[in-house]
Amino acid sequence: MGAERKPKDLSKYTVQVTEHIRALRLKKGFTIAGFAERVGVGATTVDSWESGEHAPQIEKFPIIARVLSVTPRGLLPVSEGAIIKRKQKAQSAGRLQQKTAGKSTKGTKKNIGNNCLQ
Numbered sequence: 685m686g687a688e689r690k691p692k693d694l695s696k697y698t699v700q701v702t703e704h705i706r707a708l709r710l711k712k713g714f715t716i717a718g719f720a721e722r723v724g725v726g727a728t729t730v731d732s733w734e735s736g737e738h739a740p741q742i743e744k745f746p747i748i749a750r751v752l753s754v755t756p757r758g759l760l761p762v763s764e765g766a767i768i769k770r771k772q773k774a775q776s777a778g779r780l781q782q783k784t785a786g787k788s789t790k791g792t793k794k795n796i797g798n799n800c801l802q
């Protein structure tokens with residue numbers, strides 16, 4: 685008697701990665717076959733990624749990223765919370781730059797030493 689094969693149980697995060705790769709592929713206008721050819725795998729392999737049956741091997745991430753014109757990190761899905769935090773951080777940095785852009789350098793450490801010599 686052979687052991688019954690169970691489908692691989694991919695984590696929710698892995699499914700999000702494969703869904704994100706699919707979304708990027710569609711955004712670039714690639715068919716499954718065209719994308720597969722550029723990545724160097726078969727169309728059935730890409731189909732199995734997108735269906736959640738399998739995940740791409742980590743060694744394929746740099747190739748997939750190059751084909752999709754993103755960094756390997758860009759293949760990872762970003763949560764809505766992370767997007768909000770990035771926007772808030774960027775806004776805070778922008779406000780800080782605006783506040784410091786109009787200030788004089790008089791009285792800074794560099795100028796304090798020069799003022800003492802006068």
